[in-house]
Amino acid sequence: MAVLDAVLNNADRKAAHIALDPQGRLWGFDHGLCAHDEPKLRSVLWGWAGQKIPDADVARLQQLHDHLNNGGRRELLSYLDEAEVEELAVRADLLLSDPVFPALPTDRYPLPWPLW
Numbered sequence: 001m002a003v004l005d006a007v008l009n010n011a012d013r014k015a016a017h018i019a020l021d022p023q024g025r026l027w028g029f030d031h032g033l034c035a036h037d038e039p040k041l042r043s044v045l046w047g048w049a050g051q052k053i054p055d056a057d058v059a060r061l062q063q064l065h066d067h068l069n070n071g072g073r074r075e076l077l078s079y080l081d082e083a084e085v086e087e088l089a090v091r092a093d094l095l096l097s098d099p100v101f102p103a104l105p106t107d108r109y110p111l112p113w114p115l116w
Contacts, residue, residue, distance in 0.1 A: 001013075001018065001026055002043070002045040002048050002101060003053055003061065003095070003101070004028070005041065005045055006041060006101065006102050007061065007095060008034040008088070009034060009035055009036055009087070009088075009091060010033065010041060010042070010043060011033040011034065011036060011040040011041065011042050011112075012031065012042060012112045013030075013043035013044055014114070014116055016116045018044075035087075037083040037086070037087040039105065039108075041102065042109070042110055042111055043110070043112065044111065044112065046104055049101050049102065049103050050101060051101050052100055052101075053095065053099040053101060057099075058099045061096050061099075065092045068089045069089075073085050076088070
């Protein structure tokens, strides 16, 4: 979920927006504060900052990258504006080129408020 938040530029990942179901699957609940073309990542999921992204998540990022570069950007234009789609692709490319969870930003407050 932390990789998804990073690539989507989630601006409001609160602890209450995460749930574990009885089968052990993690679910994220969001409200649409994602995909902005300006850096706005605010999340309670900073515990992995600076650590290597797991190979399975890198493979998922590669699938996203491939999809975006093979016509997938057009599909997203129904939901996002062109700048948001381009920045989504840039974030995916950056995470693939250096598969490490982003560091905490120093130019803004990195946590949503309230945390829950």
